[in-house]
Amino acid sequence: MTAPSAIKTSAPDRSDFAQLTVQTWLEALPSPAVVLDGDMVLVAANGRAEDMLQSYPASVVGAIVNGPFRSIADRVRRIAGIETQAWFEHPLGGTWYYVTAYPVQARADGPVLQVVIATDITRQKHAEFEIRESEARLEEATRIAQLGTYKVYWDTEAVQWSPHMYVLHGLSPDSFVHTPDSYREIVHPEDRDLHERYRRNQLEGKALHGAEYRIIRKDGTMRWLRLDGRVLFDADGEPYASFGTCQDVTEGKQREQELKHLLRRNTILYEALDASPIGVAVLTTDGPRPEVFYVNAEFERLTGHKASSLAKRSIGALRAEDQSGVAGGEWDKVNLALQTSRAGAFELTCVRRDGTTFLGQLEVAPVRDHPGREATVFVLNLRDITIDRQRAEQLLQSQKMEALGQLSGGVAHEINNLLQPVLALSDLGQDIADTDPVKVRKYFEVIASSGRKARDVVRQVLTFARRDAPQLAAYPITALVEDALRLLQSGLPPEIKLMQQIEAGEAEALVNPTQVSQVVLNLVKNAADAMDGKGTVSVRLRSIDLDAAPAGALALAPGRWIELQVADAGCGMDAYTLSRVFEPFFTTKLAGKGTGLGLSVVYSIVVGWGGMLKLESEVDQGTTAMVYIPAAHSDAS
Amino acid sequence: MAHILLVEDSPEVSLSVREILASAGHTTEEAASGKEALKALKGSKFDAIVSDIWMPEMDGIALLKEIRGAGNDIPVVVISGGAPNAPLTYTAPLAATFGANLVVYKPFEKAELLKAIETVLAD
Numbered sequence: 001m002t003a004p005s006a007i008k009t010s011a012p013d014r015s016d017f018a019q020l021t022v023q024t025w026l027e028a029l030p031s032p033a034v035v036l037d038g039d040m041v042l043v044a045a046n047g048r049a050e051d052m053l054q055s056y057p058a059s060v061v062g063a064i065v066n067g068p069f070r071s072i073a074d075r076v077r078r079i080a081g082i083e084t085q086a087w088f089e090h091p092l093g094g095t096w097y098y099v100t101a102y103p104v105q106a107r108a109d110g111p112v113l114q115v116v117i118a119t120d121i122t123r124q125k126h127a128e129f130e131i132r133e134s135e136a137r138l139e140e141a142t143r144i145a146q147l148g149t150y151k152v153y154w155d156t157e158a159v160q161w162s163p164h165m166y167v168l169h170g171l172s173p174d175s176f177v178h179t180p181d182s183y184r185e186i187v188h189p190e191d192r193d194l195h196e197r198y199r200r201n202q203l204e205g206k207a208l209h210g211a212e213y214r215i216i217r218k219d220g221t222m223r224w225l226r227l228d229g230r231v232l233f234d235a236d237g238e239p240y241a242s243f244g245t246c247q248d249v250t251e252g253k254q255r256e257q258e259l260k261h262l263l264r265r266n267t268i269l270y271e272a273l274d275a276s277p278i279g280v281a282v283l284t285t286d287g288p289r290p291e292v293f294y295v296n297a298e299f300e301r302l303t304g305h306k307a308s309s310l311a312k313r314s315i316g317a318l319r320a321e322d323q324s325g326v327a328g329g330e331w332d333k334v335n336l337a338l339q340t341s342r343a344g345a346f347e348l349t350c351v352r353r354d355g356t357t358f359l360g361q362l363e364v365a366p367v368r369d370h371p372g373r374e375a376t377v378f379v380l381n382l383r384d385i386t387i388d389r390q391r392a393e394q395l396l397q398s399q400k401m402e403a404l405g406q407l408s409g410g411v412a413h414e415i416n417n418l419l420q421p422v423l424a425l426s427d428l429g430q431d432i433a434d435t436d437p438v439k440v441r442k443y444f445e446v447i448a449s450s451g452r453k454a455r456d457v458v459r460q461v462l463t464f465a466r467r468d469a470p471q472l473a474a475y476p477i478t479a480l481v482e483d484a485l486r487l488l489q490s491g492l493p494p495e496i497k498l499m500q501q502i503e504a505g506e507a508e509a510l511v512n513p514t515q516v517s518q519v520v521l522n523l524v525k526n527a528a529d530a531m532d533g534k535g536t537v538s539v540r541l542r543s544i545d546l547d548a549a550p551a552g553a554l555a556l557a558p559g560r561w562i563e564l565q566v567a568d569a570g571c572g573m574d575a576y577t578l579s580r581v582f583e584p585f586f587t588t589k590l591a592g593k594g595t596g597l598g599l600s601v602v603y604s605i606v607v608g609w610g611g612m613l614k615l616e617s618e619v620d621q622g623t624t625a626m627v628y629i630p631a632a633h634s635d636a637s
Numbered sequence: 638m639a640h641i642l643l644v645e646d647s648p649e650v651s652l653s654v655r656e657i658l659a660s661a662g663h664t665t666e667e668a669a670s671g672k673e674a675l676k677a678l679k680g681s682k683f684d685a686i687v688s689d690i691w692m693p694e695m696d697g698i699a700l701l702k703e704i705r706g707a708g709n710d711i712p713v714v715v716i717s718g719g720a721p722n723a724p725l726t727y728t729a730p731l732a733a734t735f736g737a738n739l740v741v742y743k744p745f746e747k748a749e750l751l752k753a754i755e756t757v758l759a760d
Binding site for chain 1 (some may be wrong): 647649650652653654656657660690691696698716718742743744745746747
């Protein structure tokens, strides 16, 4: 905009004066002003109109308006005679003008002239544009954010909704009438009181932050909505309305619910794990080697380590240093299992935080994301089996003593039979010492041989009672089984018949002789008891070759085995009993009749040999025990 | 002096019993099982039987059942290797049940057996 210019007129006369008067008046106006006639001829213009006309006003007075102002002049002409307003943008200057045209008539029959006074409204226009633009941006933003906006007037409780508010509620702006009740019907019945509180709070001028409630749309779907609102104040600072946004938070709510569910699940799992009587550790392979990710309470108790002190460490933290090579070897096996993603159970010497050690049984189970892939997570179960081990050894020993007691009848019978000639012949020999030396010599031979036999029996008993860990070696199995049968026979009820089918010949078995007696004794005793002391117990011993299939069914390697079968025609066992007979102290016998250790001991002995014990039984038909004994290699051909 | 059937599977025990009986002037025939004993009973006449219990083929209990079952009331002395108080020894009471006149427990001395023979022969 240029500064007002000097008065542009011709020489002063009366009409000049009149001209001058108008001109002076025009120049006195603070805004651009022009006078047009009905033919769009510029009759007059002030200096301020220069920019609007894009010409020096004096130079275009008397000419038809042209240039940018032409269009507005044209509009003014078309509505001539009526006071009119318009605004336009000057195409060159970027200037906005608000134009008011006042029709004036100098004489009653004279032409109508238009006095056009323009106001530069560029600044207002720009402000208006900015507001529009920001409104548009807000609209876009709320559309993108799927935000609805609302306004509630306090005095009338009248409600204004943005279009998206209707979308959020699944409503049509044309059909929904806002009343407190009509909205209440949309709100989920359980949340109606809640929503009513929000509404009242707003009307009382309280701000809303994160008010959440459910609605049921017309189509029956449930949605979660969230309101955030504030109070609007008028020019006098008086609150008059609440304004706020509304968004659909259903998905977030669902995620929140899922998360809550997941958290609860986790809490339950963690609590359950902490209640477990077994130490549990979880390892992950986030680093170069599996490291502790989690341990439960029992694991902490067993090791004396807090979970935090084990976190990110290798399980080797429990490895007992300065142990015999055997312990170290087992730990190496654990590492190998972890490296190769294999499951396994290991007996290890473990060290607690305080440096004390315990015998631990550690089971490693790889957790695979996909079959065949290397595991990235491992679950470890840890038990302290120090006491179990001691107890098992005590059990074995006590069972041995029990078996020894059972053998004592047989042993006594043997010894008594051997003492008989010793006692009788030494007595008789004294009577005839001088008269019949030949007979006396014969007596001495019998006495000596009886003595030697008695010594063997005693040795056998002592071997049996010995506490030493059994050493396995190749023994002629036929002799061992026959010896055992002979010893136990006299301890059996007289109406129990032993039917023996000993067909193993010279076969040698990798066993411990004492344990063979224990196995035979226990099985035959059980068989006799199953028949109530009356009937036939069949004992069969033979060498057999197991093919892959039957061997696999017994979890044995195919090849040569020695099979000991002990069969009775007794009461048999049902499936439940059969499934438990290997448990220590599980007994079907009356109190005082047995400890119930028999089959569990037989099982542990046979498994200790690397063999297998299998039972077949049918109620009232009888039971057959089959013991598979490893054959010594020399006999394998 | 009596003629006695001695039923015993152990040759050493058999020898010692035979010698005890001979020392008192008794004569014996020997059998190593119940079956042999039944055969011997058919062939000869005896004043008494001295029998072991545990023997192969037919044991002393079965032998007693056969003899008493056939109505034969010949005196029988059972010689048992089972200790009288061993819990798993059923033999002695059974022997008495099945009709033994007396039970003598091994190892016995000369006098014990001879006294028993004397007793059953006197009844």
